[in-house]
Amino acid sequence: MEPLEMFRRAPEPSGRDRLVRYLSGLLAWAGARRVAVAVAVVLGGALGGWWLLHAPPPAVEQALPYTPRTSVAPGDPLGSSTTVAVAPLGSSGPSVLVVHVAGAVATPGLVRLVSGSRVDDAVRAAGGALTGADVNALNLAAFLVDGTRVYVPRLGEVVAPGVLADGGSGPALRLDLNTATVEQLDTLPGVGPSLARVIVGYRESQGPFRKVDDLLRVAGIGPSKLQQFRSLVMV
Template sequence: MGRWAAAVFAVRERLPMWVQLRCGLEPKTLAALAVILVAAAVFAGMHFWSARPEGVRAPDMVGEAVHAPAPEADAETEPEGSGRPEPSPGPAAGAGGQIVVDVSGKVRNPGLRRLPSGARVDDALTAAGGARPGADLAGLNRARVLMDGEQLVVGAPPVPVPLPGGPVGEGAGAGPVSLSTATAEQLEGLPGVGPVLAQHIVDYRTQHGGFRSVDELREVNGIGTRRFADLRPLVRP
Protein backbone atom coordinates (compact mmCIF):
# COMPACT_ATOMS: atom_id res chain seq x y z
CA MET A 1 0.00 0.00 0.00
CA GLY A 2 2.97 2.29 0.27
CA ARG A 3 3.23 2.86 -3.46
CA TRP A 4 -0.52 3.36 -3.92
CA ALA A 5 -0.62 5.93 -1.10
CA ALA A 6 2.34 7.74 -2.58
CA ALA A 7 0.66 7.86 -6.02
CA VAL A 8 -2.59 9.14 -4.55
CA PHE A 9 -0.72 11.79 -2.60
CA ALA A 10 1.17 12.87 -5.74
CA VAL A 11 -2.06 13.20 -7.75
CA ARG A 12 -3.75 15.09 -4.91
CA GLU A 13 -0.91 17.54 -4.67
CA ARG A 14 -1.21 18.35 -8.42
CA LEU A 15 -4.97 18.94 -8.37
CA PRO A 16 -6.28 22.51 -8.18
CA MET A 17 -7.29 23.75 -4.74
CA TRP A 18 -11.03 23.87 -5.54
CA VAL A 19 -10.93 20.24 -6.59
CA GLN A 20 -9.20 19.23 -3.36
CA LEU A 21 -11.78 21.09 -1.29
CA ARG A 22 -14.78 19.75 -3.29
CA CYS A 23 -13.73 16.17 -3.27
CA GLY A 24 -12.72 16.22 0.34
CA LEU A 25 -9.37 14.73 -0.52
CA GLU A 26 -10.73 11.16 -0.20
CA PRO A 27 -8.66 8.45 -1.89
CA LYS A 28 -11.59 6.91 -3.74
CA THR A 29 -12.63 10.27 -5.08
CA LEU A 30 -9.13 11.05 -6.22
CA ALA A 31 -8.89 7.67 -7.94
CA ALA A 32 -12.19 8.20 -9.78
CA LEU A 33 -11.09 11.65 -10.85
CA ALA A 34 -7.83 10.25 -12.12
CA VAL A 35 -9.70 7.63 -14.20
CA ILE A 36 -11.90 10.34 -15.69
CA LEU A 37 -8.88 12.44 -16.57
CA VAL A 38 -7.18 9.49 -18.24
CA ALA A 39 -10.32 8.64 -20.22
CA ALA A 40 -10.65 12.27 -21.31
CA ALA A 41 -7.02 12.29 -22.45
CA VAL A 42 -7.56 9.07 -24.41
CA PHE A 43 -10.71 10.47 -26.05
CA ALA A 44 -8.94 13.70 -26.96
CA GLY A 45 -6.07 11.75 -28.47
CA MET A 46 -8.43 9.63 -30.57
CA HIS A 47 -10.30 12.71 -31.76
CA PHE A 48 -7.04 14.42 -32.71
CA TRP A 49 -5.86 11.31 -34.57
CA SER A 50 -9.08 10.96 -36.59
CA ALA A 51 -9.05 14.67 -37.55
CA ARG A 52 -5.46 14.67 -38.77
CA PRO A 53 -4.97 15.75 -42.46
CA GLU A 54 -4.44 12.91 -44.89
CA GLY A 55 -2.54 13.05 -48.16
CA VAL A 56 -4.57 12.90 -51.38
CA ARG A 57 -3.18 11.06 -54.36
CA ALA A 58 -3.08 13.08 -57.54
CA PRO A 59 -5.00 11.57 -60.49
CA ASP A 60 -2.98 9.81 -63.13
CA MET A 61 -2.09 11.86 -66.19
CA VAL A 62 -4.22 11.01 -69.18
CA GLY A 63 -2.03 10.13 -72.12
CA GLU A 64 -2.35 11.90 -75.41
CA ALA A 65 -3.14 8.62 -77.06
CA VAL A 66 -6.51 8.52 -75.27
CA HIS A 67 -7.71 11.71 -76.97
CA ALA A 68 -5.96 11.15 -80.29
CA PRO A 69 -8.34 10.19 -83.10
CA ALA A 70 -8.10 6.68 -84.37
CA PRO A 71 -5.96 6.46 -87.52
CA GLU A 72 -7.88 6.04 -90.70
CA ALA A 73 -7.87 2.62 -92.17
CA ASP A 74 -5.49 2.19 -95.03
CA ALA A 75 -7.19 2.11 -98.38
CA GLU A 76 -5.63 -1.24 -99.22
CA THR A 77 -6.80 -2.89 -95.97
CA GLU A 78 -10.26 -1.31 -95.84
CA PRO A 79 -12.92 -4.01 -96.05
CA GLU A 80 -15.29 -4.10 -98.91
CA GLY A 81 -18.67 -2.51 -98.42
CA SER A 82 -17.33 0.13 -95.99
CA GLY A 83 -19.38 2.79 -97.75
CA ARG A 84 -16.52 5.13 -98.63
CA PRO A 85 -17.36 6.81 -101.95
CA GLU A 86 -14.87 6.41 -104.73
CA PRO A 87 -13.91 9.48 -106.80
CA SER A 88 -15.52 9.40 -110.21
CA PRO A 89 -13.80 11.63 -112.71
CA GLY A 90 -15.97 12.85 -115.51
CA PRO A 91 -17.50 15.90 -117.12
CA ALA A 92 -19.19 18.53 -115.02
CA ALA A 93 -22.83 17.69 -114.45
CA GLY A 94 -25.83 19.72 -113.47
CA ALA A 95 -28.21 19.10 -110.59
CA GLY A 96 -29.20 15.48 -110.00
CA GLY A 97 -26.29 14.04 -112.05
CA GLN A 98 -27.71 15.29 -115.35
CA ILE A 99 -26.46 17.60 -118.08
CA VAL A 100 -28.43 19.83 -120.42
CA VAL A 101 -27.33 20.15 -124.04
CA ASP A 102 -28.76 22.09 -126.96
CA VAL A 103 -29.11 19.82 -129.99
CA SER A 104 -29.67 21.80 -133.17
CA GLY A 105 -29.06 21.48 -136.89
CA LYS A 106 -30.25 18.60 -139.03
CA VAL A 107 -32.04 16.49 -136.42
CA ARG A 108 -35.68 15.43 -136.25
CA ASN A 109 -36.47 17.07 -132.89
CA PRO A 110 -34.01 19.90 -132.14
CA GLY A 111 -33.98 21.62 -128.75
CA LEU A 112 -32.78 21.18 -125.19
CA ARG A 113 -32.20 17.65 -124.02
CA ARG A 114 -31.53 16.40 -120.49
CA LEU A 115 -29.08 13.51 -120.44
CA PRO A 116 -27.30 11.61 -117.69
CA SER A 117 -23.79 12.69 -116.77
CA GLY A 118 -21.24 11.03 -119.03
CA ALA A 119 -23.57 10.89 -122.05
CA ARG A 120 -21.97 11.01 -125.49
CA VAL A 121 -22.80 12.73 -128.75
CA ASP A 122 -24.56 9.59 -130.02
CA ASP A 123 -26.87 9.70 -126.98
CA ALA A 124 -27.80 13.29 -127.77
CA LEU A 125 -28.58 12.36 -131.39
CA THR A 126 -30.84 9.54 -130.20
CA ALA A 127 -32.62 11.86 -127.75
CA ALA A 128 -33.23 14.34 -130.57
CA GLY A 129 -34.84 11.70 -132.80
CA GLY A 130 -31.76 11.02 -134.87
CA ALA A 131 -30.22 12.90 -137.77
CA ARG A 132 -32.30 13.84 -140.78
CA PRO A 133 -31.76 12.01 -144.04
CA GLY A 134 -28.81 13.42 -145.95
CA ALA A 135 -27.16 15.02 -142.88
CA ASP A 136 -23.39 14.83 -143.07
CA LEU A 137 -22.06 13.23 -139.89
CA ALA A 138 -18.53 12.63 -141.13
CA GLY A 139 -17.04 15.45 -139.05
CA LEU A 140 -19.00 14.55 -135.91
CA ASN A 141 -17.28 12.53 -133.19
CA ARG A 142 -20.22 10.48 -131.94
CA ALA A 143 -18.15 8.91 -129.16
CA ARG A 144 -17.20 12.24 -127.55
CA VAL A 145 -18.42 12.86 -123.98
CA LEU A 146 -20.75 15.84 -123.71
CA MET A 147 -20.44 18.75 -121.28
CA ASP A 148 -23.21 20.52 -119.39
CA GLY A 149 -24.45 23.58 -121.32
CA GLU A 150 -22.97 22.45 -124.63
CA GLN A 151 -24.52 23.11 -128.03
CA LEU A 152 -24.36 20.28 -130.56
CA VAL A 153 -24.85 21.38 -134.16
CA VAL A 154 -25.56 18.44 -136.46
CA GLY A 155 -24.70 18.64 -140.16
CA ALA A 156 -23.67 22.32 -140.07
CA PRO A 157 -21.31 23.42 -142.84
CA PRO A 158 -17.94 24.96 -141.91
CA VAL A 159 -18.16 28.60 -140.83
CA PRO A 160 -16.84 30.82 -143.66
CA VAL A 161 -14.28 33.32 -142.42
CA PRO A 162 -11.96 35.59 -144.45
CA LEU A 163 -8.47 34.28 -144.95
CA PRO A 164 -5.55 36.51 -143.95
CA GLY A 165 -5.30 39.31 -146.48
CA GLY A 166 -8.36 38.11 -148.39
CA PRO A 167 -11.51 40.14 -149.16
CA VAL A 168 -14.50 40.10 -146.84
CA GLY A 169 -17.82 38.99 -148.31
CA GLU A 170 -18.58 36.84 -151.31
CA GLY A 171 -15.68 35.02 -152.79
CA ALA A 172 -13.87 34.82 -149.45
CA GLY A 173 -12.43 31.35 -148.99
CA ALA A 174 -13.60 29.18 -146.09
CA GLY A 175 -10.88 28.20 -143.66
CA PRO A 176 -10.09 27.78 -139.96
CA VAL A 177 -11.93 30.07 -137.57
CA SER A 178 -9.81 32.89 -136.16
CA LEU A 179 -9.88 32.75 -132.38
CA SER A 180 -8.81 36.40 -132.16
CA THR A 181 -11.42 37.89 -134.52
CA ALA A 182 -14.39 35.50 -134.75
CA THR A 183 -17.64 36.57 -133.10
CA ALA A 184 -19.38 34.50 -130.45
CA GLU A 185 -21.94 33.38 -133.06
CA GLN A 186 -19.16 32.16 -135.37
CA LEU A 187 -17.48 30.30 -132.52
CA GLU A 188 -20.77 28.57 -131.73
CA GLY A 189 -20.60 26.99 -135.18
CA LEU A 190 -17.64 24.91 -134.08
CA PRO A 191 -18.40 21.35 -132.92
CA GLY A 192 -19.01 21.14 -129.20
CA VAL A 193 -19.00 24.92 -128.67
CA GLY A 194 -22.17 26.39 -127.21
CA PRO A 195 -23.03 29.92 -126.10
CA VAL A 196 -21.36 29.50 -122.73
CA LEU A 197 -18.10 28.13 -124.10
CA ALA A 198 -18.05 30.70 -126.93
CA GLN A 199 -18.35 33.48 -124.34
CA HIS A 200 -15.47 31.95 -122.36
CA ILE A 201 -13.29 32.11 -125.48
CA VAL A 202 -14.25 35.76 -126.08
CA ASP A 203 -13.55 36.63 -122.43
CA TYR A 204 -10.15 34.96 -122.56
CA ARG A 205 -8.98 36.83 -125.64
CA THR A 206 -10.29 40.10 -124.17
CA GLN A 207 -8.24 39.56 -121.02
CA HIS A 208 -5.09 38.44 -122.86
CA GLY A 209 -5.27 40.63 -125.98
CA GLY A 210 -6.05 37.80 -128.38
CA PHE A 211 -4.57 34.37 -129.07
CA ARG A 212 -0.89 34.07 -129.97
CA SER A 213 -1.19 30.34 -130.68
CA VAL A 214 -3.86 27.67 -130.94
CA ASP A 215 -2.38 25.94 -127.87
CA GLU A 216 -3.66 28.80 -125.71
CA LEU A 217 -7.16 27.47 -126.35
CA ARG A 218 -6.45 24.79 -123.74
CA GLU A 219 -6.31 27.50 -121.06
CA VAL A 220 -9.91 28.53 -121.67
CA ASN A 221 -12.37 27.36 -119.05
CA GLY A 222 -14.31 24.37 -120.41
CA ILE A 223 -11.72 23.24 -123.01
CA GLY A 224 -10.51 19.78 -122.13
CA THR A 225 -8.08 17.49 -123.89
CA ARG A 226 -10.71 15.81 -126.06
CA ARG A 227 -12.42 19.02 -127.06
CA PHE A 228 -9.11 20.68 -127.86
CA ALA A 229 -8.22 17.75 -130.14
CA ASP A 230 -11.56 18.24 -132.00
CA LEU A 231 -11.10 22.00 -132.35
CA ARG A 232 -7.38 22.21 -133.14
CA PRO A 233 -7.68 21.57 -136.93
CA LEU A 234 -10.66 23.95 -137.22
CA VAL A 235 -9.20 27.11 -135.63
CA ARG A 236 -6.23 29.43 -135.92
CA PRO A 237 -4.88 32.18 -133.62
Protein backbone atom coordinates (compact mmCIF):
# COMPACT_ATOMS: atom_id res chain seq x y z
CA MET A 1 0.00 0.00 0.00
CA GLU A 2 1.23 3.40 -0.88
CA PRO A 3 1.88 5.78 2.01
CA LEU A 4 -0.79 8.21 0.94
CA GLU A 5 -3.51 5.56 0.66
CA MET A 6 -3.97 5.32 4.43
CA PHE A 7 -4.83 9.04 4.71
CA ARG A 8 -7.53 9.05 2.10
CA ARG A 9 -11.12 9.60 3.43
CA ALA A 10 -13.58 6.79 3.17
CA PRO A 11 -16.23 7.42 0.59
CA GLU A 12 -19.49 8.96 1.93
CA PRO A 13 -22.36 6.41 2.18
CA SER A 14 -25.02 6.84 -0.38
CA GLY A 15 -28.55 7.87 0.47
CA ARG A 16 -29.69 4.30 0.04
CA ASP A 17 -27.14 3.06 2.56
CA ARG A 18 -28.19 5.67 5.10
CA LEU A 19 -31.84 4.72 4.68
CA VAL A 20 -31.05 1.04 5.17
CA ARG A 21 -29.10 1.77 8.37
CA TYR A 22 -31.91 3.96 9.76
CA LEU A 23 -34.59 1.39 9.06
CA SER A 24 -32.51 -1.39 10.60
CA GLY A 25 -32.01 0.62 13.82
CA LEU A 26 -35.73 1.50 13.97
CA LEU A 27 -36.76 -2.14 13.59
CA ALA A 28 -34.32 -3.21 16.32
CA TRP A 29 -35.70 -0.54 18.72
CA ALA A 30 -39.32 -1.47 17.98
CA GLY A 31 -38.59 -5.14 18.58
CA ALA A 32 -37.00 -4.46 21.97
CA ARG A 33 -40.00 -2.30 22.97
CA ARG A 34 -42.46 -5.05 22.06
CA VAL A 35 -40.55 -7.50 24.19
CA ALA A 36 -40.60 -5.09 27.15
CA VAL A 37 -44.36 -4.53 26.78
CA ALA A 38 -45.01 -8.26 26.58
CA VAL A 39 -42.98 -8.89 29.73
CA ALA A 40 -44.86 -6.13 31.57
CA VAL A 41 -48.23 -7.61 30.54
CA VAL A 42 -47.25 -11.09 31.72
CA LEU A 43 -45.98 -9.79 35.06
CA GLY A 44 -49.09 -7.65 35.55
CA GLY A 45 -51.39 -10.60 34.87
CA ALA A 46 -49.47 -12.81 37.28
CA LEU A 47 -49.61 -10.20 40.06
CA GLY A 48 -53.33 -9.59 39.46
CA GLY A 49 -54.12 -13.29 39.67
CA TRP A 50 -52.14 -13.66 42.91
CA TRP A 51 -53.99 -10.72 44.48
CA LEU A 52 -57.41 -12.15 43.55
CA LEU A 53 -56.50 -15.48 45.15
CA HIS A 54 -55.03 -13.99 48.32
CA ALA A 55 -57.06 -10.79 48.83
CA PRO A 56 -58.91 -10.66 52.21
CA PRO A 57 -62.72 -10.95 52.08
CA PRO A 58 -64.60 -7.63 52.21
CA ALA A 59 -65.75 -6.51 55.64
CA VAL A 60 -69.46 -7.00 56.31
CA GLU A 61 -71.28 -4.34 58.28
CA GLN A 62 -73.68 -5.68 60.88
CA ALA A 63 -76.82 -3.72 61.61
CA LEU A 64 -77.54 -3.14 65.29
CA PRO A 65 -80.86 -4.59 66.42
CA TYR A 66 -81.68 -1.43 68.30
CA THR A 67 -84.67 0.59 67.13
CA PRO A 68 -85.15 4.09 68.55
CA ARG A 69 -88.41 5.22 70.14
CA THR A 70 -89.60 8.76 69.52
CA SER A 71 -91.68 10.82 71.93
CA VAL A 72 -95.31 11.52 71.09
CA ALA A 73 -96.16 15.12 70.47
CA PRO A 74 -99.53 16.50 71.62
CA GLY A 75 -102.16 15.78 69.00
CA ASP A 76 -100.21 12.94 67.42
CA PRO A 77 -102.83 10.42 66.19
CA LEU A 78 -100.50 7.52 67.04
CA GLY A 79 -99.93 6.70 63.42
CA SER A 80 -97.19 4.54 61.98
CA SER A 81 -94.70 7.34 61.37
CA THR A 82 -92.84 6.61 64.62
CA THR A 83 -90.69 3.49 64.77
CA VAL A 84 -91.56 0.90 67.42
CA ALA A 85 -89.23 -1.80 68.71
CA VAL A 86 -91.26 -4.85 67.68
CA ALA A 87 -89.97 -8.33 68.51
CA PRO A 88 -89.63 -10.78 65.57
CA LEU A 89 -92.65 -12.99 64.92
CA GLY A 90 -92.36 -16.23 66.83
CA SER A 91 -89.96 -14.80 69.41
CA SER A 92 -90.29 -16.00 72.97
CA GLY A 93 -88.53 -15.57 76.25
CA PRO A 94 -88.46 -13.11 79.14
CA SER A 95 -87.37 -10.22 76.91
CA VAL A 96 -90.49 -10.44 74.72
CA LEU A 97 -94.02 -9.30 75.58
CA VAL A 98 -97.15 -10.58 73.84
CA VAL A 99 -100.23 -8.40 74.28
CA HIS A 100 -103.66 -8.25 72.66
CA VAL A 101 -104.55 -4.86 71.21
CA ALA A 102 -108.25 -4.43 70.45
CA GLY A 103 -110.73 -1.68 69.71
CA ALA A 104 -110.22 1.35 67.48
CA VAL A 105 -106.84 0.45 65.95
CA ALA A 106 -105.89 -0.26 62.34
CA THR A 107 -104.89 -3.91 62.81
CA PRO A 108 -106.22 -5.34 66.09
CA GLY A 109 -104.75 -8.58 67.34
CA LEU A 110 -101.66 -9.97 69.03
CA VAL A 111 -98.47 -7.92 68.93
CA ARG A 112 -95.01 -8.88 70.14
CA LEU A 113 -92.87 -6.18 71.73
CA VAL A 114 -89.59 -6.03 73.58
CA SER A 115 -89.67 -6.01 77.35
CA GLY A 116 -90.10 -2.54 78.80
CA SER A 117 -92.48 -1.39 76.06
CA ARG A 118 -95.37 0.91 76.89
CA VAL A 119 -99.06 1.11 75.94
CA ASP A 120 -98.15 3.67 73.28
CA ASP A 121 -95.84 1.11 71.64
CA ALA A 122 -98.60 -1.50 71.57
CA VAL A 123 -101.06 0.87 69.90
CA ARG A 124 -98.48 1.83 67.27
CA ALA A 125 -97.56 -1.81 66.66
CA ALA A 126 -101.24 -2.46 65.93
CA GLY A 127 -101.13 0.10 63.12
CA GLY A 128 -102.03 3.16 65.18
CA ALA A 129 -105.31 4.48 66.55
CA LEU A 130 -108.13 5.14 64.10
CA THR A 131 -109.75 8.53 63.61
CA GLY A 132 -112.20 9.03 66.42
CA ALA A 133 -110.34 6.83 68.90
CA ASP A 134 -110.31 8.06 72.49
CA VAL A 135 -106.61 7.55 73.26
CA ASN A 136 -106.94 9.83 76.29
CA ALA A 137 -108.80 7.02 78.01
CA LEU A 138 -105.49 5.14 78.12
CA ASN A 139 -102.30 5.76 80.03
CA LEU A 140 -100.00 5.67 77.00
CA ALA A 141 -96.87 6.02 79.12
CA ALA A 142 -97.60 2.97 81.28
CA PHE A 143 -95.50 -0.20 81.02
CA LEU A 144 -97.05 -3.28 79.44
CA VAL A 145 -97.40 -6.64 81.13
CA ASP A 146 -97.03 -9.87 79.17
CA GLY A 147 -100.31 -11.66 78.39
CA THR A 148 -102.60 -8.69 78.91
CA ARG A 149 -105.11 -6.85 76.70
CA VAL A 150 -105.17 -3.19 75.71
CA TYR A 151 -108.51 -1.87 74.48
CA VAL A 152 -108.71 1.44 72.59
CA PRO A 153 -112.26 2.85 72.79
CA ARG A 154 -113.94 5.30 70.46
CA LEU A 155 -114.97 8.77 71.55
CA GLY A 156 -118.20 8.54 73.53
CA GLU A 157 -118.02 4.75 73.84
CA VAL A 158 -119.18 3.38 77.18
CA VAL A 159 -116.81 0.66 78.32
CA ALA A 160 -117.34 -1.70 81.22
CA PRO A 161 -115.01 -1.19 84.19
CA GLY A 162 -111.81 -3.20 83.99
CA VAL A 163 -111.77 -3.36 80.19
CA LEU A 164 -109.66 -0.27 79.56
CA ALA A 165 -106.04 0.20 80.41
CA ASP A 166 -105.74 2.40 83.46
CA GLY A 167 -106.04 6.08 82.56
CA GLY A 168 -104.36 7.51 85.63
CA SER A 169 -100.76 7.70 86.68
CA GLY A 170 -100.37 4.00 87.49
CA PRO A 171 -99.61 1.05 85.25
CA ALA A 172 -101.79 0.28 82.23
CA LEU A 173 -102.96 -3.08 83.61
CA ARG A 174 -102.55 -4.99 86.83
CA LEU A 175 -98.95 -5.95 87.46
CA ASP A 176 -98.02 -9.52 88.28
CA LEU A 177 -95.98 -9.26 91.46
CA ASN A 178 -93.98 -12.36 90.52
CA THR A 179 -92.84 -11.09 87.11
CA ALA A 180 -92.88 -7.28 87.37
CA THR A 181 -89.55 -5.51 87.03
CA VAL A 182 -88.21 -2.74 89.24
CA GLU A 183 -89.10 -0.19 86.55
CA GLN A 184 -92.69 -1.47 86.36
CA LEU A 185 -93.17 -1.54 90.13
CA ASP A 186 -91.82 2.01 90.27
CA THR A 187 -94.94 3.17 88.36
CA LEU A 188 -97.24 2.10 91.20
CA PRO A 189 -98.56 4.96 93.36
CA GLY A 190 -96.58 5.26 96.57
CA VAL A 191 -93.80 2.95 95.32
CA GLY A 192 -90.53 4.59 94.34
CA PRO A 193 -87.41 2.98 92.87
CA SER A 194 -86.02 2.09 96.31
CA LEU A 195 -89.14 0.26 97.48
CA ALA A 196 -89.48 -1.40 94.07
CA ARG A 197 -85.99 -2.87 94.49
CA VAL A 198 -86.91 -4.09 97.97
CA ILE A 199 -89.98 -5.87 96.58
CA VAL A 200 -87.95 -7.59 93.87
CA GLY A 201 -85.24 -8.50 96.39
CA TYR A 202 -87.82 -10.05 98.73
CA ARG A 203 -89.28 -12.07 95.85
CA GLU A 204 -85.86 -13.35 94.83
CA SER A 205 -84.86 -14.34 98.36
CA GLN A 206 -88.19 -15.63 99.73
CA GLY A 207 -89.78 -17.04 96.59
CA PRO A 208 -92.88 -15.98 94.63
CA PHE A 209 -95.78 -14.18 96.25
CA ARG A 210 -98.82 -16.38 96.90
CA LYS A 211 -101.26 -13.52 97.46
CA VAL A 212 -101.24 -9.72 97.30
CA ASP A 213 -101.31 -9.47 101.10
CA ASP A 214 -97.85 -11.08 101.18
CA LEU A 215 -96.56 -7.59 100.37
CA LEU A 216 -97.20 -6.71 104.01
CA ARG A 217 -94.14 -8.83 104.84
CA VAL A 218 -91.94 -6.52 102.76
CA ALA A 219 -90.13 -3.85 104.75
CA GLY A 220 -91.61 -0.44 104.07
CA ILE A 221 -95.11 -1.64 103.11
CA GLY A 222 -97.93 -1.30 105.63
CA PRO A 223 -101.70 -1.58 105.26
CA SER A 224 -102.13 2.05 104.20
CA LYS A 225 -99.31 1.84 101.66
CA LEU A 226 -100.67 -1.39 100.19
CA GLN A 227 -104.14 0.11 99.90
CA GLN A 228 -102.77 2.73 97.49
CA PHE A 229 -102.01 0.16 94.82
CA ARG A 230 -103.77 -3.07 95.86
CA SER A 231 -106.15 -2.90 92.89
CA LEU A 232 -103.24 -2.46 90.48
CA VAL A 233 -101.35 -5.67 91.30
CA MET A 234 -102.06 -9.38 91.20
CA VAL A 235 -100.38 -12.78 91.66
